Amino acid sequence: MTYDHIFLQHLQSLKAEGRYRIFADLERLVGEAPYALWHSPEGIKRVIVWCSNDYLGMSHHPDVIKAMTDAAERYGAGSGGTRNISGTAHSHVLLENEVANLHGKEKGLIFTSGYIANEATISALGQALPNCVVLSDEKNHASIIQGIRAARCERRVFRHNNLDDLRANLSSLDPKRPKIIAFISVYSMDGDIAPIENICDLADEYNAITYLDEVHAVGLYGPQGAGVAAQLGLQNRIDVIQANFAKAYGIIGGYITGSNSLVDYVRSTASGFIFTTSLPPAVVAAIHKSISILRNDNNLRTQLWQRVTLLKKLLEKSSIPYQSASSHIVPVIVGNAAECQRVTDILRQEYGIYVQPINYPTVPRGQERLRLTVTPNHTPQMIQELTDALEDIWNRLNLCLAA
Ligand SMILES: Cc1ncc(COP(=O)(O)O)c(C=O)c1O
Structure with missing residues (x-):
């Protein structure tokens, strides 16, 4: 194959910009949500998924x-x-x-x-x-x-x-x-x-x-x-x-x-x-x-909104800069691809929390973020642990806090 070097060059520039996509290799097991098994380079780890679009957990109903x-x-x-x-x-x-x-x-x-x-x-x-x-x-x-x-x-x-x-x-x-x-x-x-x-x-x-x-x-x-x-x-x-x-x-x-x-x-x-x-x-x-x-049935929707409200409240309390909007999606802005990756690496490796970093071209450069999604399966304690972890990481990495 004489064209591979061209593909490799493109991949190198993606890596240099910190936006080379690494997929989390997961097993989402029925009855265990929001936990999943992550096949990490160091072996299988149990993580809490904080970025699923299965907003109400219906895939496991x-x-x-x-x-x-x-x-x-x-x-x-x-x-x-x-x-x-x-x-x-x-x-x-x-x-x-x-x-x-x-x-x-x-x-x-x-x-x-x-x-x-x-x-x-x-x-x-x-x-x-x-x-x-x-x-x-x-x-x-x-x-x-x-x-x-x-x-x-x-x-x-x-x-x-x-x-x-x-x-x-x-x-x-x-x-x-x-x-x-x-x-x-x-x-x-x-x-x-x-x-x-x-x-x-x-x-x-x-x-x-x-x-x-x-x-x-x-x-x-x-x-x-x-x-x-x-x-x-x-x-x-x-x-x-x-x-x-x-x-x-x-x-x-x-x-x-x-x-x-x-x-x-x-x-x-x-x-x-x-x-x-x-x-x-x-x-x-x-x-x-x-x-x-x-x-x-409104039950799952009601539970979801209770969790969304709690998550936003605790983020505010910790001064974590999230984009306030009236929907269920909670974007936490980091503003830099490499730092966004670093935050998610620490979350996964040290806290067992999986959030995928969102980079360009999904969002404009400078607006890299964590896109948090809470589900009825996330308990209030999990929400508290997530916001505590973010507060700790924000302090350690000296990231911008909300004004
Ligand atoms: C606004 C919007 N429209 C369409 C789609 C595509 O939907 P699907 O994932 O079913 O292809 C997405 C996917 O994430 C989306 O965010």
Whole structure:
């Protein structure tokens, strides 16, 4: 192979910048959460996971696991095809009805991931609308950005959650051009929430389609866990609600909901939907069970919010600089890749606490952080131990404290 040196050079520069990704090799055992076994270079260690997106622990819920194993025994391990060629199981149809119903929309469509749902849908919409412009929040997820690129239409990036900048962009465009405003309800790295109502007002004023990613919100916010738009009573003002089954629902897969014609168009044309094998029915059964549990029971959500409140309170008490926002995500800013790595190394090696450092390009340089996520399985004592450990490390490394 004569090209390896090029790859090695790229890897060297990633390492030099302190942003070479090292995966934690974990075994998350059922019944043990939030503990997991970490296969470290020095052997197997038990750690507490503080950065999982399995926000409510649904991936280990006994009824969800049972739904998956029962369906695997009945329907097998795989779906047998793409949706168009023998790979539509009855469970896919039922799940699509469920998500449409959850969001009060005419139709739902499921994809193999949230990433693919965004990429496939936005690229299909952008290609359908002649001379379309996508107005995209600057903190949109990579999957939305990829969707816009694949649509090969104009992209206007507006400043994060900035209504004046969005308006300025909208007003500078030819009123006759089709427009899509693509944004997220809960921003995953900052934990802040979009001004959804104001964005809908602007969309009405400038006749734009609203496309909202609720990946980090479904299961957690709003009646029956239907998301932030539902919490604010705004579902009917959003044209496309996109989300996934991999965060609060604890499994995998993504979806969109919207009008019959829009969703049917995506179903009929989106490459990322058509040319890939569909989710296995056992996975779909587990997803369906998880959604039903969270539609009918507020208990886990209530426990989560109690833990989030306690974590924020104890961080404040220790003057650990976290980004205050109204969501469940708690970003602790370190501001430097090497220091961020150092903090997480000490947490793991000395305290048995696993938090993945978040570096560029996931966040801008200088905003490297720990992204803490607490779950109902984290006890108040664990929360206290985490904040004590952070306080100790902050003092030892002389890191900036909150003002
Ligand atoms: C805002 C947002 N949208 C979409 C995705 C992609 O979802 P998935 O992990 O299901 O591919 C993510 C993933 O982390 C995300 O944070």
